[in-house]
Structure formats: C-alpha cells, structure tokens
Amino acid sequence: MTTPPREAVRYLEARFACAQACGECARACALRASVAVAQGARSREALRRTGVECAEACEATCGLLSAESEVTEDGLRLQVEWCRERCLESAAILAGPPGGTETAAEGCRACARACADFLKLL
Template identity: 40%
Template structure:
C-alpha cells in the first residue's frame, strides 16, 4: 500500500506501464492470428487497427518510461491518443470470424490500458494545476 503521494504516483506509473505493454502484446498477438487466418490478398482493416493499437501503446509506454522534465503537453497528447486508440480497438474487437476468447482478452487489455492512460492524464493535469 502506498504511504505517500510520490509512492502512489510511482505505483500508478508502474501499473500504467504494465497495462500499456500488456495491451501492446495482446493486440500484436491478435494481429498475427488474424493475419494468418486472413487471405494475404485481402487483409482486414481490423488487423491494421490491432497493429496500430500495439504500436501506439508501446510508443506511449516507452515515452512515459523515459520522461524526465520534457514536454508535458506532448506527453498528454500521446496519452490521449493512446486512450482513444485503445477505446476504439476494444469497441471493434468482437467481429464475426474472430476467436471470441482471444478477442475478449484483447478487449479487456485495451480497456485496462485506456483506464490507465486516463489516470496518468489525471495525474499530469493535477500537477499542472497545482
């Protein structure tokens, strides 16, 4: 249990990184499965959304993990993009022909990442207004 604001913030950031990298992995795995199942001549737009979500989540986590005193506005924009991409990906996960169990896991991972992004955004916003 966190005993100070700094420790609570650190715990929040660690949780964010876990959720973000977890989402990236889940989306990448789904993209590979969908790509394998789809015809190489007609790849699904859904598959591209999986790849885009994986790339954005990974980029956001890497950016935040090495963020020192850099551009807070750019970081907030990246977090907003990540949260929205995760929301859209989760909303579009269940499609006919997709493996339901894997899709449910991916959607849950995307939702957790979206929530984590919004929590970190809240933390950054409160730091700016403090």
C-alpha cells in the first residue's frame, strides 16, 4: 500500500520543520552554554550543563531527521521523543533565571512543539 502524495508531503514538511527547530534550539542552547561559561559563575553551571545537553540532543535529532539513514520508525520515534522531553526539561530550567535565558527557553519550547507535531504523523 502506497502513501497518498498529500500525506507524504505533510510528513516531509513536518520532518523538515522538526529538524529545523532542532537546529535552531541547538544553536540557542549552545550560545546560552557559552555565555554561562564566559561569566564563570558557579550558579550558572546548571544552565551551562542544561544548554550543552539540550544542544547535543537537538543536534543528534536534527542529524537523524536530515539524513537518509536506515533508521526504523521506532528508532526515529524514540529519538524525537527523547529530544522533545529534553527540550521541555531544558525550557523549564532556562525559563527561570534572569540573564538572557528566555531566548533559549523559547527555542526549546518551539522544538518540543515541532517534535510533538512530527510524532503525530509517525
């Protein structure tokens, strides 16, 4: 049974949107992590770690979504769900303190939404 063209296009659009959101979130979180390191504050260590971990999850997910690889649907679902959960956790942490973390938190929330939208199509 073949996938109707409209569904295939919708799937590819959601996959691309998710990959793009993951890439943007990775950049925002990596920037947040580098600012925390530059400030050198111990209280910023959790923010730096959060930024690094979220950036890594998003980069891995973006890479998987962007590549033509031999990943199963279950494997793809697990990766995207892991990224979504990591982004939600990161957004909660980054949204709290002052000092420019809201931009990264919003990137995390946008990525989590894009992941959730893509998961609906799997």
